[in-house]
Amino acid sequence: MTQPILQARGLVKRYGHVVAMDGADFDLYPGEILAVIGDNGAGKSSLIKALSGAVRPDAGEIRFQGQPVQFNSTKEAQRAGIETVYQTLAMSPALSITDNMFMGRELRRPGFAGSVLRMLDWGRMRAFAREKLNELGLMTIQNINQPVETLSGGQRQGIAVARAAAFGSRVIILDEPTAALGVKESQRVLDLIAELKARGLSIVLISHNMPHVFEIADRIHIHRLGKRLCTVRPKNCSMPDVVGLMTGALGPESNPAEVVG
C-alpha cells in the first residue's frame, strides 16, 4: 500500500481531567475521502485540530508525507497545504466576506503600492471571493462586502467551505461542513468534495450524516472514547453495523469488514 499523506500515532490531549484524545491513531491516504465518525464528545474535533496545528497534542507523533512534523500554528499547516473547516467555522463576524476569505493571507497590490505602502488589493480579493462563492452556488449572497454576521448559518458554512477549497493544495479537513446546510446546499458541498478528490486532494470529512458518509467516503474511520476504534470500507459493511461500532453496541472484533491501517 502507498504511504499515508497524513498520519498520526498515539495522540494524547488532556484538558484537566477530561481526556479528549487517548492514544488516537489516524491515517489518510493520498487522493482518498476519509470519513471520521463518532459520538458527540468522542474527540473527533480534537483529533483534526491536532492535525491542523490548532492544538498541540500532549503526546504522540504526526507525519506529513512520511516526515515527522510539528505544526505550531494553523499557519504552518496551511503552508504545508492543509486547509481546515472548523466546526466553529473560524469567521470574524463583524468583518466582510472578502476579509474572512483572505484573513491571514491577504493579497497585496503589485508594485510600489504593495511592496512599500503594503496596500491590499481589494479588487483582486473581491473578484476571487465572488468567483469562489459562485463555484459553490452561493450566489444568493450578492454583496461580497457584507459582514459575515448578517449571513445565515448555512451561508457562513458555505463560505468556510469555499475558503478551504480555494486555498487547500494537499489535504482538506472538514469538521461537519454540512450541519447547517439545506438539502440542496449539502449536495453542492458533497459534489465539491468529489471534485476536490478528482483534483487529487485528500479529504477528511467529519459528519454525523450516515447517508452522506456512505455516499462519498472511500473509508470510514470510527472514533470512540478518544481513539480510533477501527477503519471500515463502506462497500463491505452496512449502516447499522457502523452505527453499532460507533456507539459500542458492537465490538470491533465482530466486524469482518475491518480494514487494517
Place this chain on the structure above:
Amino acid sequence: MTSTEKSVSADSFRHGGGRSMLDRVQHALHTNPSLVPLLVLVVSVLVFGILIGPRFFSPLALTLILQQVAIVGIVGAAQSLVIITAGIDLSVGAIMVLSSVIMGQFTFRYGLPPGLSILCGLSAGALFGAINGLLVSIMRLPPFIVTLGMWQILMAANFLYSRNETIRAQDIAAEAPLLHLFAAKQNIAGTDFTLGTIFMLALVLFLAFVLRHTAWGRHVYAVGDDPGAAELSGVNVRGTLISVYAVAGLICALAGWVMIGRIGSVSPNVGQLTNIESITAVVIGGISLFGGRGSIMGTLFGGLIVGVFTLGLRLLGADAQWTYLMIGVLIIVAVGVDQWIRKVTS
C-alpha cells in the same frame, strides 16, 4: 463601494421586502459606525451656532477647539487601536507625561542633544506600550488590570524621576527649541493651525488608511472581533496585540512631545485626565468597547464633539459642570447606539 451595490446587499439579506426606515438606518450605521458622531458633531455645531451667533464661527473659536482637540485626538488615536482589539489602555496619559519628562530631563539634566532625548522619549513610550502588550498577550492578563497597574507605576516613576520639577518654557525656548517643534503655527484665514493640530489630523488619516488597507489593520480588527477565529484563520494574534500596544505607546510619546509645544514647559503634573478623555472620545466616536468595530475617524469626531461642547457652553456662559453632564449623556447614548447596531444579524 457604490450606492447601488449597497442597496442590493441590503435587500439580499432581508428577503420579503418591506424594510422599515429604522432598519435602513441601522444597516447604514452598521456599515459606517462613524456616521453617528459625525451627525452629532454637525448638529451640535449648528445648535451652538444658532444660540451663540457668528462669534461661534470665528477663527478664534476654531483655533481654541483645535488646540484642545490636538492632544486628545492623538492619544485618542492610540486608544482607538487598543479598543478595537477589545482592550483598553488606562496608561496612555502616564506614558505621554513620562515620555515628555524623559525628553526634557535627558536634554537638561544629562545635556543630551534634544533630538537624541526625543528619540529616547519615543522609544520609552513604545517600550512601555510593548510591556503592556506582552502582559496582555503572553500572560493573558486582562488589559484593564495591566494598564491600571502600568498607569500607577509610570505616574509614580514620573514624579520620582522628575523630582517633581518643571522645566521652564524660557529655558526650553533658549536651549532646546526642537522640543517646541509642534507649537509652530500656520495662520490660515485667521485660524491658527499649530503643527501639533496638523500632525493630529495627519496621524488620524494615516491610521485610518493603515486599518483599512493593510493586512496588519485587518488583523487588528479580527483580533478584537474574535481572537479564537483569527488564530484558526492563521493570524498571529499575540504578535498583533503586542504591536498594537507598542504602537499605542509610541503615539502617546508623540503626544507628549506635542504637549511640550502646547504648554511650553515640561511638567510632570499634566495629563492626569488624558486617559479618561481619550476613552470618552473613542466611545462617543462610536468605536465598540467589545472590539472589532468602529473607525478611527469616529474618534476624531468624538474629540471634536467634546471640544465643541466645551467651547459652546463656555461662550454661552454656562457652568462648566454642564459640559461634563452633557458629555456623560453622550457617552451613555453612544454605548446604547453601539448595542443597537450590533444587533444587525439575520
